[in-house]
Amino acid sequence: MSQSETPVIELKNVNKHFGDLHVLQDVSLSVKKGEVVVIIGPSGSGKSTLCRTINRLETIDSGEILIEGEPVPQEGRKLAELRSRIGMVFQSFNLFAHMSILDNLTLAPVDVLKIPRKEAREEAMKLLERVGVADQAKKVPAQLSGGQQQRAAIARALAMHPKAMLFDEPTSALDPEMIGEVLSVMTELASEGMTMLIVTHEMNFARQVADRVIFMDGGKIIEENTPDAFFEHPASERAQNFLKTIRDH
Amino acid sequence: MTQTSIRDMLYESPGPKAKKRIRFFTGLALILLAALLALVIRQFAVTGQFAEKYWSFFARFTTWRFLGEGLLTTLEAALTGSAIAFILGFLLMRGKLRRNRILRAVSTALIEFTRGVPTLLFIYFFFLVVPKTGWKPSAFWKITLPCAISACGVVAEALRSGVNAVPRGQTEAALSLGLTETRLFYKVVFPQAFRFVIPSLIAELVIVLKDTTFAYIVTCADLMQNAKVLISNYDAMLSVYLVVAVIYILINYLLNKISDRLALKLRRTAAEGSKA
Numbered sequence A: 001m002s003q004s005e006t007p008v009i010e011l012k013n014v015n016k017h018f019g020d021l022h023v024l025q026d027v028s029l030s031v032k033k034g035e036v037v038v039i040i041g042p043s044g045s046g047k048s049t050l051c052r053t054i055n056r057l058e059t060i061d062s063g064e065i066l067i068e069g070e071p072v073p074q075e076g077r078k079l080a081e082l083r084s085r086i087g088m089v090f091q092s093f094n095l096f097a098h099m100s101i102l103d104n105l106t107l108a109p110v111d112v113l114k115i116p117r118k119e120a121r122e123e124a125m126k127l128l129e130r131v132g133v134a135d136q137a138k139k140v141p142a143q144l145s146g147g148q149q150q151r152a153a154i155a156r157a158l159a160m161h162p163k164a165m166l167f168d169e170p171t172s173a174l175d176p177e178m179i180g181e182v183l184s185v186m187t188e189l190a191s192e193g194m195t196m197l198i199v200t201h202e203m204n205f206a207r208q209v210a211d212r213v214i215f216m217d218g219g220k221i222i223e224e225n226t227p228d229a230f231f232e233h234p235a236s237e238r239a240q241n242f243l244k245t246i247r248d249h
Numbered sequence B: 001m002t003q004t005s006i007r008d009m010l011y012e013s014p015g016p017k018a019k020k021r022i023r024f025f026t027g028l029a030l031i032l033l034a035a036l037l038a039l040v041i042r043q044f045a046v047t048g049q050f051a052e053k054y055w056s057f058f059a060r061f062t063t064w065r066f067l068g069e070g071l072l073t074t075l076e077a078a079l080t081g082s083a084i085a086f087i088l089g090f091l092l093m094r095g096k097l098r099r100n101r102i103l104r105a106v107s108t109a110l111i112e113f114t115r116g117v118p119t120l121l122f123i124y125f126f127f128l129v130v131p132k133t134g135w136k137p138s139a140f141w142k143i144t145l146p147c148a149i150s151a152c153g154v155v156a157e158a159l160r161s162g163v164n165a166v167p168r169g170q171t172e173a174a175l176s177l178g179l180t181e182t183r184l185f186y187k188v189v190f191p192q193a194f195r196f197v198i199p200s201l202i203a204e205l206v207i208v209l210k211d212t213t214f215a216y217i218v219t220c221a222d223l224m225q226n227a228k229v230l231i232s233n234y235d236a237m238l239s240v241y242l243v244v245a246v247i248y249i250l251i252n253y254l255l256n257k258i259s260d261r262l263a264l265k266l267r268r269t270a271a272e273g274s275k276a
């Protein structure tokens, strides 16, 4: 395999249990540079857990996780360094509640990447501009709408110049009228070539931006296909049923 | 943003009937209190507590200077003791939240021990036992250190409850950005935890202040000790105790006001952000 083909994210036969519950069963997947992969599946199927194992917010029992060809370190500075290279966007935004939006964006670049504060601020403002919340920079998260918070959270992750971004249901906690603004920021990111792994139920968005769709159920990857093929002709009965339930919504 | 007080959350706002009832009982309570006060004052008058000799020395500057010096010592002991209690409490809290089992067990034991033992026993320990070891701390430290030790376990638990109240998502976000656990504790978790527990910390400062009134045991010249000197000099127990009680009440009232202000301000900055 040549250097350029090394996937940014690669999982090989990953298994994970929560007590007796086998949440990830022999999961293997890879995300190449610039690829956008959407994970879809019913609640409790292990999508969040899968996302969180990639930057080791959850440990795994067996298997292998490689980032740019290297195994994820188990602890310490090496692990922190790896996490800094992978952006993560949470369902509940998780902006730091006691800091201004601007400080949210500069904390890690200054603290982890040792970028001079002034430079970090300038770049943070550019990023906030890009996601359309520059006018909110001096406020604390609680003063922003959900959509603004999530866009700021995406900007915070981008401030670390990540090699890939993980999104765990980034629009599920939002009021319907705010979903669009977040998805459009993500669409733009995808078009700029960002490597992305996205858990979402937004089917139109998935069809528009995904290179591949992965369907999970009961801790297993059931099928994997191009978005058009998956949404038009799901192969498995489970996927067919699942798509029916979310379409009927 | 409007401030919701705990009272507002617990009770619905009273209607016209309830308002009438509240006014009635408030009035009744005030009348009863006034009657009680009148009775006490009358009793004092009967027993001659208002005689001039019990009060005239309060007209002298030296009396107030003497009490003032005592008050300064009291404040110094309370503030120093609280600062030490905060540092010790912080260390114990860090210890109790560690993964290392031994560190955790030792911290837990120390927290329970300092919380369980009455302050007075620590004071007697410093008064009677410590000097026998050859270490002879001054009277000031003999009251300040036991008060600090007695408070540190409570401070540790207050801080820990604050840390536990910080949502897990804050930690996960910081981890995902590459912060190490130590850095994220000081940058993300503790600043939030501290804001949550400021009222409990000030409440503990008031307790330390009250504990320092035991200073007379180790003959440290605090407000209480100096008051006792005045009492024996002028044979004027009631008047001196009354004045000293008022001073303590005023200080604690002031501390509570500061605490409320601070809590309100921090909540406001959290809600409104730094409008630069």
Ligand SMILES: Nc1ncnc2c1ncn2[C@@H]1O[C@H](COP(=O)(O)OP(=O)(O)O)[C@@H](O)[C@H]1O
Residues within 6 Å of the ligand: A018, A021, A023, A041, A042, A043, A044, A045, A046, A047, A048, A049, A050
């Ligand atoms: N920390 C945990 N401890 C125990 N069980 C968990 C934990 N996190 C998730 N689970 C369980 O693991 C399963 C998969 O959860 P999750 O990955 O969150 O699913 P999804 O994101 O697809 O809804 C669920 O049954 C959930 O209850």
Ligand SMILES: [Mg+2]
Residues within 6 Å of the ligand: A047, A048, A049, A169
């Ligand atoms: Mg989930």
